[in-house]
Each structure stands twice: as structure tokens, then as C-alpha cells.
Amino acid sequence: MTDTPTPCDLLIEAGFVVPIEPHGVVLDDHAVAVRAGVIVDVLPITAARAKYAAKETVSRPDAVLMPGFVNAHTHNPMTLLRGIADDLPLMTWLQQHIWPAEARVMSPEYVRDGATLAVAEMLRGGTTCCNENYFFPDVQAQTYHKLGFRAMVGLPVIDFPTAWAKSDDEYFERAGEVHDQWRDDAFIGTAFAPHAPYTVSDASFERLRMLSDQLDIPVHCHVHETVQEVEDSLKLHGQRPLARLDRLGVVNDRLIAVHMTQLTDAEIRLCAERGTSVVHCPESNMKLASGFCPVEKLVRSGVNVAIGTDGAASNNDLDMFGETRTAALLAKAVANDAAAFGAADALRAATLGSAHALGWGDRIGSIEVGKQADLALVDLSAIETQPLFHVLSQLVYACGRQQVSDVWIAGRRKLADRVLVEMDIDAIRANARQWRDHIGVQ
Known part of the structure; x- marks a missing residue:
């Protein structure tokens, strides 16, 4: 028998x-x-x-x-801005090129089509989940859900009007609506996404920290990205950005701190004590000359390190294989130690480390x-x-x-023998070309 x-x-x-x-x-x-x-x-x-x-x-x-790779920080609709403003420092790139371009095209259609293009690229590169930080999170969530792609969708908070919201109250009101709509979805999660310490007020940080505690969702924020950010914070607030966020109660185990290129040993210890996750985006940081995240020091101190590509406008791709390789190599150069952040460490950061950063380490990674x-x-x-x-x-x-x-x-096939399943690659390519003609280069 x-x-x-x-x-x-x-x-x-x-x-x-x-x-x-x-x-x-x-x-x-x-x-x-x-x-x-x-x-x-x-x-x-x-x-x-x-x-x-x-x-x-x-x-x-x-x-x-x-x-599958978990891309722990990206702005996926910005795939439609790939290559429009290269070889520029961060603030010049943002203020003189990216923000004006976004102002011309920002719309639900732009977000939907950019996210769709990004999903096609990510699937072809073995990425199965992303941590998104962009406008129109309602459209993002709908798009990712329709495509069967796992995503943590950022609920934007920023101190100036955009096509998404015009006031602080509206940002928070709309954030609550999106969170409520998707709170029980198996594929879509939400996180507060304050842009950066230099674009978000103390009052907004305190408000989102309180709501983050109540809703038990992460806070996904660019922090200590450049020397200028730190210097400006010292002049304006008398504190480095991370110290200011700590004063406001934001530095905790829900904080997903992105970039973190400017860190002291004391700040690294603070992140370890608070359980804060750090997302390393090496290629974007190098391309914008933002600085180098001290990955090996973070890992040795017990900080959870994740890996993200950042947006395709500053990378210029969503290639997690390339990002993981660059992270491993750069960590050795920064630490002056060939044994630093080995292959197993880097691969773990790009999968399980990123999943832990999102609070999803118990389900993916x-x-x-x-x-x-x-x-x-x-x-x-x-x-x-x-x-x-x-x-x-x-x-x-x-x-x-x-x-x-x-x-x-x-368990659902999304790529079969290099062919995307349920996605029309020719239509996606044609759509991207239409956006290229519409966006132009000013």
C-alpha cells in the first residue's frame, strides 16, 4: 500500500x-x-x-x-521621467528640472501609466514588491492591485500644494481615505510618506506620528540625504534632522529612513536602539553625489538595512540585481574592508531586510x-x-x-520564460513613447 x-x-x-x-x-x-x-x-x-x-x-x-526582490524605496511613476535631467546635484535636479516637469504632467493618468511601466520592468528583473513614495496613492493602489503586484503605497505629506492636495488638512484627510480603502487588502499596504525633514513641518510630523501609532503603519521618509540638508537643519532648527525627528517622536521601529548618507556613530546607535530601518539607495546617491551610507557600520550595530533603487529619474533603472551589487561593492570601499557586507548580507538586505523594513518580514522576503x-x-x-x-x-x-x-x-505566475503574463509589453512601450512626446524636455 x-x-x-x-x-x-x-x-x-x-x-x-x-x-x-x-x-x-x-x-x-x-x-x-x-x-x-x-x-x-x-x-x-x-x-x-x-x-x-x-x-x-x-x-x-x-x-x-x-x-522576489523587495524594492524598499522607489518613485515608480517617475519611470516616465527616466533620463530627462542627468548629471546634476540633488537640489538643482529637483528644483529646476524634476519638480517643474512633474507640475506639467502630474495627473492620475501619469501615475497609472508610470506605475504600469515600472511593474513591467520590475517583474522582468525579479522584483515582486515595492515601497512606493509618490502622489495619487489612490491611483497607485488601484494600479498595483489590478496588476497583482505587491506594494506598500506611500500617503504623501509635504508643506506645499500639489495636484494631490492643497493644504495640510487635505493631505491628512486624503491619506485617511486611501488607508481606509486598502487597509484589509492582501497585496496593498499603506505608509505615511512625509517627503523629507526640510519639506515637512514639526506640526505635520507630530500629527503623522500620532496617526502612525494609532493605525500601526510605517513612516517612509528621506532622511540625511545630503550634507546641505544637515547644514540647513542646523541653521533653521538648531538640530540635525534625525535629532529633530527624534524630538518629535518619529524615530522608532516604524520609521523607514531612506538614504542616510550623513550619519554619526551616535546616530547609528540611536537607530539601533529605536529599531529604525535604513534603506540604502547607492546608485541614486552616487549619481546625485549625495554621499555614502555607512552600511557596514549600520549592520554591525544591529540596524536593519534594506535596499531600494529610488526612482528611475535618478537611477536610471529599477534593477535590484544592479542595486544589490553596487551596495555590496560600495560598502567595502566605504568601510575600507573587502570583507564588509558580503554577498549573503547584500542579498538578505534586498529581500528579507527590505521586507522587515515594510513590516512584512513575516509574510515575504x-x-x-x-x-x-x-x-x-x-x-x-x-x-x-x-x-x-x-x-x-x-x-x-x-x-x-x-x-x-x-x-x-x-503563487501566481507573473513572468513565464521571460514573457510577462497578463501584460501587453508592446502597448506599454507605445504608451511610454506617447508620454515622451507629451513631456518633452524644456
């Missing part, structure tokens, strides 16, 4: 499985079983074939199965039983990743996003 195989929806067999947790582990010839969008087992392929009767089996003996099946297969048979000695090294230091073959979000 033989045991009846257990039914499951999906069985993914891979030459290697990188679960992220436990740290630095690579499982040879393993399979992941999925039922109802959830990982139900991780086991050797031979055992999986005996144990499970799968509705669908995907076998990739030359591939790595890894959790690693391949563990009970978590959502947000997964990516990466083909390592290409010439560019041969010969293969160490899987984690190859993923971080040699692999490119074009080697992502298949992607799932909650």
Missing part, C-alpha cells in the same frame, strides 16, 4: 534554492511546494516528487529559486513554510555566469536581471 500524494497547486524544482533564512544557505536540487499562494514545503526534489501531486510543475535544473510564494527563478546557465562555483557570489557579483526567467507573486 502506497501513500496517496498530497495535492498542491505548484511545485517549483530548481538546481539551487536560496531561502535567505537561514542566512547564507544554498539548498542543492530542492523544490518548493505551493498551495493557495502560500509556501507549504521546501524539500529535496526526489522527496517532493514522491510527496506531492502538483497541478503544475516547473523544473529548472540550471536555475536558482530565490525570494524569504522562502519559508507559511510565507507568501513571492518567488523568482534565475537562470545561471548563461555564459556570463559560468563557471559556477558559489551561487550567492554569482547572484550578487555576476548575474544580470535579464537572467530572470520566471516570477510568481502569491
Whole structure:
């Protein structure tokens, strides 16, 4: 008498499985079983074939199965501004180019189409979740939900009128409406997204901190991005930005502090004590000459480090493979230590570290039983990743996003053999060209 195989929806067999947790582990010839969008087992392929009767089996003996990347900081609608203002310092780039361009085109249609273009790019690069920070979060949420893409949508707060809101009260009123609409959604979360200390008042920070506590949602904010930001804060407030945020009660385990290129040892200790997560965006920081985040010091101090691309207007892509590689390399140069922020550390930051920053570490970011099946297969048979000695090294230091073959979000196929599922790439490309002609370059 033989045991009846257990039914499951999906069985993914891979030459290697990188679960992220436990740290630095690579499982040879393993399979992941999925039922109802959830990982139900991780086991050797031979055992999986005996144990499970799968509705669908995907076998990739030359591939790595890894959790999908979690892009912990991005402005996805800005994909439509990719390349319009390069090789400029941050404030010149923002004030003289980006903000005027946004003022010309900001609309629900612009946000919808930019986010759609971004999702197509992210899926093709193995990213299954993003932490969004932009205007019209209602449209963002609708777009991500329609496309079946997991997203934390930022609820913007800024001290001047925009196409989204005209006053402090309206920013908070509209934030509450969006949060209420999506509070129980399986794919969409919300976070307060005050732009930066230099564009948000004390009163607004205190208000959003109180609401963040009440609603139990994160606060996603650019902090200590440049030397100028710190100097201006000292002149205006008599405090560095992080100290001011701490005085206002914002520095806690809900704060997602983005960039953090200007940090003292005392500020690093403060982040560790408060449980604050830091999102490292190395390519944008380098391109805008904003500075270098001291990643190795943060990690050694116990701070959760995540990785984000920033927007495509300052990166100029949403490539988490490239971002993770740059993060690993730059950390070594900054620390003057070749052993700093190794391949396993960088890959963890781009997946589970980013998930923890969003407050979603219990549901995504690693391949563990009970978590959502947000997964990516990466083909390592290409010439560019041969010969293969160490899987984690190859993923971080040699692999490119074009080697992502298949992607799932909650067990649903979003990329199949490099082809986007349920997305018309020709229509997306044509739409982007229409926006290029509409936006122009002033």
C-alpha cells in the first residue's frame, strides 16, 4: 500500500534554492511546494516528487529559486521621467528640472501609466514588491492591485500644494481615505510618506506620528540625504534632522529612513536602539553625489538595512540585481574592508531586510513554510555566469536581471520564460513613447 500524494497547486524544482533564512544557505536540487499562494514545503526534489501531486510543475535544473526582490524605496511613476535631467546635484535636479516637469504632467493618468511601466520592468528583473513614495496613492493602489503586484503605497505629506492636495488638512484627510480603502487588502499596504525633514513641518510630523501609532503603519521618509540638508537643519532648527525627528517622536521601529548618507556613530546607535530601518539607495546617491551610507557600520550595530533603487529619474533603472551589487561593492570601499557586507548580507538586505523594513518580514522576503510564494527563478546557465562555483557570489557579483526567467507573486505566475503574463509589453512601450512626446524636455 502506497501513500496517496498530497495535492498542491505548484511545485517549483530548481538546481539551487536560496531561502535567505537561514542566512547564507544554498539548498542543492530542492523544490518548493505551493498551495493557495502560500509556501507549504521546501524539500529535496526526489522527496517532493514522491510527496506531492502538483497541478503544475516547473523544473529548472540550471536555475536558482530565490525570494522576489523587495524594492524598499522607489518613485515608480517617475519611470516616465527616466533620463530627462542627468548629471546634476540633488537640489538643482529637483528644483529646476524634476519638480517643474512633474507640475506639467502630474495627473492620475501619469501615475497609472508610470506605475504600469515600472511593474513591467520590475517583474522582468525579479522584483515582486515595492515601497512606493509618490502622489495619487489612490491611483497607485488601484494600479498595483489590478496588476497583482505587491506594494506598500506611500500617503504623501509635504508643506506645499500639489495636484494631490492643497493644504495640510487635505493631505491628512486624503491619506485617511486611501488607508481606509486598502487597509484589509492582501497585496496593498499603506505608509505615511512625509517627503523629507526640510519639506515637512514639526506640526505635520507630530500629527503623522500620532496617526502612525494609532493605525500601526510605517513612516517612509528621506532622511540625511545630503550634507546641505544637515547644514540647513542646523541653521533653521538648531538640530540635525534625525535629532529633530527624534524630538518629535518619529524615530522608532516604524520609521523607514531612506538614504542616510550623513550619519554619526551616535546616530547609528540611536537607530539601533529605536529599531529604525535604513534603506540604502547607492546608485541614486552616487549619481546625485549625495554621499555614502555607512552600511557596514549600520549592520554591525544591529540596524536593519534594506535596499531600494529610488526612482528611475535618478537611477536610471529599477534593477535590484544592479542595486544589490553596487551596495555590496560600495560598502567595502566605504568601510575600507573587502570583507564588509558580503554577498549573503547584500542579498538578505534586498529581500528579507527590505521586507522587515515594510513590516512584512513575516509574510515575504524569504522562502519559508507559511510565507507568501513571492518567488523568482534565475537562470545561471548563461555564459556570463559560468563557471559556477558559489551561487550567492554569482547572484550578487555576476548575474544580470535579464537572467530572470520566471516570477510568481502569491503563487501566481507573473513572468513565464521571460514573457510577462497578463501584460501587453508592446502597448506599454507605445504608451511610454506617447508620454515622451507629451513631456518633452524644456
